[in-house]
Amino acid sequence: MSSSETRTRGASDLSVSRWQRLKHWTVQHRLESADAVKRLLHNRLSTLVTMLLLAVVLAVPTFMYSLLGNLKQLTPGTDFEPQLALYLSTELKAEELDRFSRSLLLRDDLLSVELISSDVGANEFKSHSELGELMTLLDENPLPAVVLAITRDQDPATMKLLRESMAALPEVDVAELDVEWLERLEVIVGSFSSISFVLALLLSMTVLLVIANTIRTMISSRQEEIEVSLLIGATGAWVRRPFLYAGLLYGFFGALLSLLLVYFSLALVEAPLAELTELYIGRFDLQGPDLSLIMALLMGGTILGWIGAFIAVSRQMGQLHQGSD
Amino acid sequence: MAAIQFTNVSKRYDSGQEALKSVDFTLESGEMAFLTGHSGAGKSTLLKLLTRVEQPSRGEVWVGDQNLSELSRSEIPHYRRTLGVVYQNHRLLEDRTVYQNIALPLRIAGFNEEDIGRRVRAALDRVGLLESEQKFPQALSSGEQQRIGIARAIVHKPRVLIADEPTGNLDPRLSLDIMNLFEQFNRIGTTVLIATHDVALIKRMRHRVLILDKGRLRHVQ
Ligand SMILES: Nc1ncnc2c1ncn2[C@@H]1O[C@H](COP(=O)(O)OP(=O)(O)OP(=O)(O)O)[C@@H](O)[C@H]1O
Ligand SMILES: [Mg+2]
Numbered sequence: 001m002s003s004s005e006t007r008t009r010g011a012s013d014l015s016v017s018r019w020q021r022l023k024h025w026t027v028q029h030r031l032e033s034a035d036a037v038k039r040l041l042h043n044r045l046s047t048l049v050t051m052l053l054l055a056v057v058l059a060v061p062t063f064m065y066s067l068l069g070n071l072k073q074l075t076p077g078t079d080f081e082p083q084l085a086l087y088l089s090t091e092l093k094a095e096e097l098d099r100f101s102r103s104l105l106l107r108d109d110l111l112s113v114e115l116i117s118s119d120v121g122a123n124e125f126k127s128h129s130e131l132g133e134l135m136t137l138l139d140e141n142p143l144p145a146v147v148l149a150i151t152r153d154q155d156p157a158t159m160k161l162l163r164e165s166m167a168a169l170p171e172v173d174v175a176e177l178d179v180e181w182l183e184r185l186e187v188i189v190g191s192f193s194s195i196s197f198v199l200a201l202l203l204s205m206t207v208l209l210v211i212a213n214t215i216r217t218m219i220s221s222r223q224e225e226i227e228v229s230l231l232i233g234a235t236g237a238w239v240r241r242p243f244l245y246a247g248l249l250y251g252f253f254g255a256l257l258s259l260l261l262v263y264f265s266l267a268l269v270e271a272p273l274a275e276l277t278e279l280y281i282g283r284f285d286l287q288g289p290d291l292s293l294i295m296a297l298l299m300g301g302t303i304l305g306w307i308g309a310f311i312a313v314s315r316q317m318g319q320l321h322q323g324s325d
Numbered sequence: 326m327a328a329i330q331f332t333n334v335s336k337r338y339d340s341g342q343e344a345l346k347s348v349d350f351t352l353e354s355g356e357m358a359f360l361t362g363h364s365g366a367g368k369s370t371l372l373k374l375l376t377r378v379e380q381p382s383r384g385e386v387w388v389g390d391q392n393l394s395e396l397s398r399s400e401i402p403h404y405r406r407t408l409g410v411v412y413q414n415h416r417l418l419e420d421r422t423v424y425q426n427i428a429l430p431l432r433i434a435g436f437n438e439e440d441i442g443r444r445v446r447a448a449l450d451r452v453g454l455l456e457s458e459q460k461f462p463q464a465l466s467s468g469e470q471q472r473i474g475i476a477r478a479i480v481h482k483p484r485v486l487i488a489d490e491p492t493g494n495l496d497p498r499l500s501l502d503i504m505n506l507f508e509q510f511n512r513i514g515t516t517v518l519i520a521t522h523d524v525a526l527i528k529r530m531r532h533r534v535l536i537l538d539k540g541r542l543r544h545v546q
Contacts (some may be wrong), residue, residue, distance in 0.1 A: 048354075225418050231376065233406035234433045274538075 050214050053256025059261035061200035062297050067290040071189050082179040086147040086172045091205030097145050100171045111150045118143045211247050219316045240313045251305020254296045328516035330352040334384035336370055344370035346540040357511040359527045360520040362476040368520040372489050406434050409483035413490035415474035424458045427477045431452050448480040461526035468499040488519040
């Protein structure tokens with residue numbers, strides 16, 4: 001009875017002291033991060049210059065990835081069904097067109113078939129395009145009738161074979177697959193994506209070097225403080241911590257500033273980009289970086305800052321520790 | 326109980342220089358002693374063995390019940406917190422206020438802000454510079470700076486206080502003041518070991534004197 005009592009008391013004592021230690025540790029860390037901020041603010045100008053430098057470097061890949069996100073927006077999702085467009089010979093008469101489109105309906109390899117007569121096509125053209133007015137100048141409707149078909153098999157290779165066999169039909173002038181421009185767009189997006197990745201990699205290294213170098217100068221300017229601290233009983237970890245915090249803060253605030261730069265740059269390209277896209281695909285809203293990109297930037301910046309500081313600190317402290325820790 | 330004990334301690338630097346040769350002595354707890362000798366005799370080396378900046382090539386150094394050779398790397402910081410150390414050039418941090426300088430050992434040891442404030446003021450009071458709390462070291466005279474250095478060394482109430490030429494830069498009157506300060510801390514039980522050139526000053530004070538001569542120890546008194 002009494003022994004179990006003492007045991008429980010012992011256990012709660014232990015947990016209290018552990019709790020206290022944790023509390024002490026968090027308070028200590030809060031104090032030190034506040035101290036790190038104070039120190040960064042102390043050297044206001046050079047801190048600002050370094051952060052701006054980091055912001056510019058981080059803004060480049062973030063800007064690229066934002067554009068990439070917009071490009072991807074143009075490529076349709078998985079529910080997209082590629083169409084086969086058959087531009088029919090203008091010499092065909094109405095009933096011939098009708099017969100041909102019905103013959104297509106009977107085919108197993110086509111899911112749906114839609115005939116757009118030349119009149120309907122002309123009306124659409126007039127309403128959609130600035131060139132529409134040209135149509136009124138012409139006596140005859142120059143547009144061919146078009147059959148839009150959705151194939152049963154969506155595999156690009158079979159679709160290409162089908163397109164070729166359709167093109168060989170006497171009623172068909174030209175057969176086009178709209179997956180072809182899609183494929184081209186995908187190639188563009190793909191290469192843009194790898195360029196962005198390489199840039200992000202190179203510029204991350206730049207961030208790492210800038211922060212490592214900044215922290216290195218910071219350490220040498222506080223050499224005396226470090227030596228004295230070690231002499232009066234500071235642990236290596238205690239001495240390192242404010243520098244690691246500083247690196248972390250540089251990375252985080254650099255990333256935050258770069259986000260502003262990215263929004264600013266996107267605003268700059270928005271108007272010319274809108275003009276360009278209007279010509280090809282109609283209205284298009286330029287999107288800012290999405291949440292996952294923002295998170296990746298902020299976390300990436302912070303982590304890079306910490307690693308950069310860690311590299312500087314490990315190298316510098318190694319020299320200082322000789323004989324004293 | 327012995328506060329500091331050297332048994333057959335020799336120190337040879339990597340350069341081949343033999344700074345200490347078979348040094349043997351014991352300083353009792355609560356004792357105050359001077360360490361003197363010509364320049365290059367090995368005074369600073371002996372103190373560096375105590376602060377565990379250097380390690381003996383031979384022999385053992387004990388502080389309290391701790392054999393310093395048996396300290397692991399991670400134990401060294403904790404051991405150093407049990408000491409108070411005063412330097413000739415005081416080694417205050419110029420970009421921090423007097424308060425911040427004295428608070429440093431407490432911050433390192435993880436005291437909370439409230440305790441730190443109380444202890445820093447008590448230490449400042451002891452060295453008679455309570456009103457200088459928010460000044461920067463450069464705004465103080467060299468005697469005052471050394472007092473701040475002493476306040477930093479005793480703020481965490483160390484059992485052992487070590488000083489390397491604490492009056493090296495001071496005129497005789499200020500030197501005496503500083504030595505009296507050390508005596509005050511000794512009177513409340515702190516073990517004190519002071520390395521100094523100042524033979525005249527040593528003579529005025531009635532304490533044990535350890536004389537080093539080319540790394541060998543000659544006891545006096
Ligand atoms: N880190 C070191 N490496 C090599 N030799 C050293 C080192 N430190 C001191 N010495 C040598 O050891 C000897 C003792 O030096 P120490 O600094 O202990 O003398 P000291 O008594 O303090 O002299 P001073 O009164 O001039 O301060 C000297 O010959 C010195 O050159
Ligand atoms: Mg010396």
